[in-house]
Amino acid sequence: MKKYQVTISFEMGEDFNELIPPHRTYINFLINKEIIDQYVVSIDSQQVWITLNAEDAAEVEKILEKSPLARYWSYQIYELFVWDGQHYRLPAVQPN
Template sequence: MKKFQAIIHFEMDDAFMGLVPPHRTYINYLINKNIVDSYAVSMESQTVWITINAETKTEVDQYLVKSPLYKYWTYVIEELFVYDGQLFRMPSLQMN
């Protein structure tokens, strides 16, 4: 399984915020299925970063299309070569 980064730019209108709850339900579903590793949103730059586990960019695109917010997005999908972070490290040993 490969990892991809979806970099999404969005524009909001009056209906946008009404679609956020079903979108979050969909993202939570993908997180629970281990399809999405991380999800971050900046309202300042109106950008979303989603790290997705998939075999191809086409498969990633198929996940993104199902979001209720899809019509507000322009995005690129990039395959990641390295994906590392604190959560992937062994826990530090705590001696009693």
């Protein structure tokens, strides 16, 4: 399994807000299945950043296209080589 970063730009259309609840249900499903690691949205810049696990970029596209909001998106998919952060490390040892 490879790890990908997706950068999504979106424009809010007429029924955009009505599609948010089913979209969130889909995103929560993907998080629970450990397909999505990170999901971040900025309303100010109208961008979304998703880190997810998939076999290849074609699988990433299939996952993205299933979202109810997909018709409002343009996106770029990047395969990641290195990823690191607090969540990928062992907890710090706290001597008593």
